[in-house]
Amino acid sequence: MKKFAAKGIFSTLGFLLFTGLLTGLLAQSGCSKPREKKAVYVLVDTSGTYSKQFDKVQTVLRYLLGSLQPGESLALARIDSGSFNEKDIIARMTFDLRPSMANSQKRAFLESVEKFGKNIQSSQYTDITGGILQALEYLNETRATQKHILIFSDLKEEIKKGQVRNFPISFNGTHVVAVNVTKLGSDNVDPREYQKRLEDWRQRVEQGGGDWKMINDLNHLSNIIE
Amino acid sequence: MTFDFWANIIEGQAELSLLIWACILMIVMYIARQPAHQVIILMARSIRNVLRLMARSVMLAEKQLRSRNREVLMAQGQEHAERFIEREFQRVETLVNRDLSGYPSLQRDLKEQITRIDEDYVQSSEVPPKPPEWLKAIASVADIPDNGSPVVAKILNDIHTTLKKALETDLQEYRRANRDRHSLLKKMMPYWRSLTNSLNSVERKITGLEQRSLIIDSQMQGYEDIRNKTDYAERMLSSSSLTQFFISGLALCLAIVGMYVNFQLVALPMEEMVGAASYLGSSSIRASDVSALFIISIEVILGLFLMESVGITQLFPVIHLLEDHKRRMIFWIMLSFLFIFAGIEASLAYMRDMLASDREALSQLLTGVEVAEPPLRWIPSLGQMIMGFILPFVLTFVAIPLESFIHSFRTVSGLFIVWLLHMLVVFIRFMANLFYGIGRILMSLYDLIIFIPLKIEAVFKKTQTEKTDKKENKISGVLTHQFEKGED
Numbered sequence: 001m002k003k004f005a006a007k008g009i010f011s012t013l014g015f016l017l018f019t020g021l022l023t024g025l026l027a028q029s030g031c032s033k034p035r036e037k038k039a040v041y042v043l044v045d046t047s048g049t050y051s052k053q054f055d056k057v058q059t060v061l062r063y064l065l066g067s068l069q070p071g072e073s074l075a076l077a078r079i080d081s082g083s084f085n086e087k088d089i090i091a092r093m094t095f096d097l098r099p100s101m102a103n104s105q106k107r108a109f110l111e112s113v114e115k116f117g118k119n120i121q122s123s124q125y126t127d128i129t130g131g132i133l134q135a136l137e138y139l140n141e142t143r144a145t146q147k148h149i150l151i152f153s154d155l156k157e158e159i160k161k162g163q164v165r166n167f168p169i170s171f172n173g174t175h176v177v178a179v180n181v182t183k184l185g186s187d188n189v190d191p192r193e194y195q196k197r198l199e200d201w202r203q204r205v206e207q208g209g210g211d212w213k214m215i216n217d218l219n220h221l222s223n224i225i226e
Numbered sequence: 227m228t229f230d231f232w233a234n235i236i237e238g239q240a241e242l243s244l245l246i247w248a249c250i251l252m253i254v255m256y257i258a259r260q261p262a263h264q265v266i267i268l269m270a271r272s273i274r275n276v277l278r279l280m281a282r283s284v285m286l287a288e289k290q291l292r293s294r295n296r297e298v299l300m301a302q303g304q305e306h307a308e309r310f311i312e313r314e315f316q317r318v319e320t321l322v323n324r325d326l327s328g329y330p331s332l333q334r335d336l337k338e339q340i341t342r343i344d345e346d347y348v349q350s351s352e353v354p355p356k357p358p359e360w361l362k363a364i365a366s367v368a369d370i371p372d373n374g375s376p377v378v379a380k381i382l383n384d385i386h387t388t389l390k391k392a393l394e395t396d397l398q399e400y401r402r403a404n405r406d407r408h409s410l411l412k413k414m415m416p417y418w419r420s421l422t423n424s425l426n427s428v429e430r431k432i433t434g435l436e437q438r439s440l441i442i443d444s445q446m447q448g449y450e451d452i453r454n455k456t457d458y459a460e461r462m463l464s465s466s467s468l469t470q471f472f473i474s475g476l477a478l479c480l481a482i483v484g485m486y487v488n489f490q491l492v493a494l495p496m497e498e499m500v501g502a503a504s505y506l507g508s509s510s511i512r513a514s515d516v517s518a519l520f521i522i523s524i525e526v527i528l529g530l531f532l533m534e535s536v537g538i539t540q541l542f543p544v545i546h547l548l549e550d551h552k553r554r555m556i557f558w559i560m561l562s563f564l565f566i567f568a569g570i571e572a573s574l575a576y577m578r579d580m581l582a583s584d585r586e587a588l589s590q591l592l593t594g595v596e597v598a599e600p601p602l603r604w605i606p607s608l609g610q611m612i613m614g615f616i617l618p619f620v621l622t623f624v625a626i627p628l629e630s631f632i633h634s635f636r637t638v639s640g641l642f643i644v645w646l647l648h649m650l651v652v653f654i655r656f657m658a659n660l661f662y663g664i665g666r667i668l669m670s671l672y673d674l675i676i677f678i679p680l681k682i683e684a685v686f687k688k689t690q691t692e693k694t695d696k697k698e699n700k701i702s703g704v705l706t707h708q709f710e711k712g713e714d
Contacts, residue, residue, distance in 0.1 A: 063592075066592045072503070099502050100498060100584055107591065
């Protein structure tokens with residue numbers, strides 16, 4: 001009886017050891033990394049000066065589609081005369097939890113982007129603040145742990161008369177990345193204007209509790225959403 | 227009470243102040259030398275004694291554990307030897323049942339063959355022909371004197387001819403009989419061969435049994451050693467246990483690699499079922515990984531029960547003690563489940579391949595690179611499916627090294643703890659001696675600080691001793707002189 005009891009105890013110990021090893025296997029598989037869920041909102045300036053840069057937007061979007069995982073979200077919207085509007089959103093998707101379904105959604109997203117790229121209509125104004133507000137709204141809805149706003153623009157805001165955009169925005173930990181910030185003709189005359197524009201946006205984002213980053217070299221796409 | 231306070235006992239004479247303090251300290255220390263020494267040595271001895279007590283109790287624990295290990299080792303060895311001997315006896319039984327069960331028929335055959343040979347031999351024996359009865363009559367007739375009578379001569383000639391004929395007939399008869407005997411002896415040849423073959427086969431079987439009996443003898447010797455709990459048996463069992471531990475550990479490591487491969491085959495398609503971004507509660511453990519691991523664990527457990535029901539392993543005494551038909555039932559149930567899981571895994575492996583292809587196609591679309599599908603694309607798919615089907619059955623055999631590992635772990639862990647306790651005893655003893663040594667050093671240091679008064683004391687004592695010696699010598703000289711005088 002004593003012999004059986006000892007045997008039972010050691011068998012249990014053996015199982016525990018074995019289970020431990022299996023748990024180690026599980027831990028090794030990568031689940032020990034902190035749980036993350038990303039959501040990316042891409043804002044594209046379609047004003048006259050910037051509309052020709054859409055191929056770069058497509059490159060970044062392709063990269064994003066390749067790197068985002070099931071359950072994560074991606075949206076593309078244009079910066080228009082009054083961007084704080086649903087109609088400016090070209091495509092938005094929270095990818096399905098099933099990888100096969102997510103892949104189909106990515107294909108559909110890419111199709112929408114290509115379709116949009118063929119018929120870009122240049123807008124008269126550039127309401128970046130409106131676009132950002134719209135983006136923040138969407139990103140908060142996704143309940144993602146990592147929120148990114150990618151702005152493809154020259155960052156020169158041109159709004160309609162009467163529109164109020166000069167107020168602080170709460171970014172709440174959102175990463176704002178200015179990608180491919182082009183220089184205007186006037187910047188060539190006085191480069192300080194370009195630097196001031198960037199500095200103003202940086203301050204605005206950081207004062208709102210966000211994180212500001214600028215990437216002009218598209219050869220390092222992995223830096224966009226680290 | 228700063229340094230300045232101590233250094234300014236005489237205003238502006240720091241060195242002198244410190245010297246005064248040093249002298250005071252020296253005097254105080256000299257006065258308190260004996261009690262201080264006692265305190266130091268007492269403390270050192272106390273610590274040493276406590277540590278030695280500790281070492282003794284740890285040693286006792288080590289001894290108990292060693293004896294327990296020995297018991298466990300012997301019990302395991304005995305069980306193992308019993309199993310081995312039992313198995314050998316089963317083999318002998320099988321051998322006896324298989325080979326010796328044919329012995330009555332073999333004996334009958336041999337008897338028949340011997341009877342036939344005997345009969346043939348009897349038939350082939352040479353029977354000398356009896357001399358004809360009429361030979362005496364002929365001899366009498368032949369003795370009749372002929373006296374030149376032609377009649378007698380004719381009669382004798384006739385008799386001679388008749389005799390000649392009779393002899394020829396007999397000779398022929400004798401030759402025929404001999405021929406018959408030869409043919410009978412020739413017929414005996416196959417019987418002899420068959421008899422030789424039968425006896426050879428008997429010899430072979432007996433030799434097999436002999437070999438088995440030798441193995442049993444050696445095992446019985448080992449078993450007796452274990453029962454007598456000899457040191458040799460303990461050494462042999464310890465060494466065998468360590469070997470088992472490392473071999474089974476290595477086999478388990480390989481099994482874990484196999485499980486990892488299995489896990490990789492299953493984890494991706496499980497994402498399709500439970501979702502790629504589903505997590506367990508608020509933890510960072512992915513539900514798909516857990517599901518994949520669950521499937522593998524179930525397969526391993528099924529394998530364990532399967533091996534248990536067959537009787538290869540004995541991890542669960544409950545299953546081992548079940549009746550044969552129930553164990554057989556468990557075996558078939560486990561095997562069926564294993565087949566189902568193997569089928570599931572094969573389909574998951576196929577799904578994995580499909581998902582990988584889809585992912586590849588998407589990445590090609592996103593990068594804009596058109597890559598033609600490689601030829602013989604079906605080979606890896608088929609390979610994955612086969613692997614998915616086979617691995618659950620392969621994992622079944624994990625039970626064998628697992629059992630060995632558990633059993634050897636029991637003794638190896640015991641040995642390791644004994645070693646640890648032994649090291650602890652050595653360490654505690656070392657510490658005990660160290661503390662005692664520190665006490666002695668502290669005493670010497672104490673004396674070193676007050677070496678001046680000690681030196682003075684030594685000189686004073688020396689002078690005193692010399693004076694006393696001189697006085698004693700003087701007295702003893704006077705006494706000796708008076709004693710010698712008295713004797714004279």
